[in-house]
Amino acid sequence: MKHFFKIVVAIIVYGATEIDGLVSPELIPELKGGAFFLLVYMLMDFLVFSYENWTRLILIIRCSWLAFQKKSIRFSMSYQYVIKINDKYLLVKNSNWDQYQHVGGKYKRLPVSQARIKDLGGGDDEKLETEGLKKDDFAVYIPAKNAIKFLDWFNNETEREVSHWREFHEELIDVKGAVLSSKIFPYVNYEFKKRIRTPLRKSPNLKCWEILQYDLLELIPTPEQKIELEKLQKKGDTDYIKWADKELIDNAGHDIRTRKSLYNIGAHTKWMVNGKWMSN
16 A cells, blocks of 8 residues: 555656646756656565565455455464374364364464454354354454454464464363373474465355465474374274375375275365365
């Protein structure tokens, strides 16, 4: 916006020099030169900015169009652990859909987060359950006019949950899974790899405008933890956990080697393995 404003100012100043009597004749060459230089500089600066922020510009434009229609956008903000042992990835069953995915889930909204969301005119998820373990999950509806403000706030990592231990503990040690020992896994080390975000799009399942964002984490097990994971892998698949290689994940659970569909694997599981959003 500031680039656009300066370009408009430069055009106005240059145009003023073309109106007889509006500007002193001795100032016209100086004003023309300054306005022309500013215009060229700002246009070049705007082009560089546009090139470097092309994806964001497209998002801003699309959000502006939805804001004009007074629409809201559903945001789902999550983190996922990539846990790889012997070229296979540990997957767990999703509690909403009949599919498997990496360990992890949505961030939780803290009281201070709730206040910020309210300030942005946002509210609770209107599509999925928000009780029990899902209470205060970071799936929210935000007016399109405040979508960019919401993303900037969330990605600044202030006034919100930033720990990733909770979902690991829930899904593999306590409550849901209980498949790993709390004695061997009193904590986990991991590396933040990257942030993956879908384009603004109509949700294929929920029939609303939606943006999904995932923080991709790579588990770095201790020697004892790696042995524990290898033991778990040797026990084989269960209804709750699966061990899948990249090819099976890339094909959403369809094994092209046996020409059989083994089980459903969520689309976002492939994004984590490949480190990017993929349309299919």
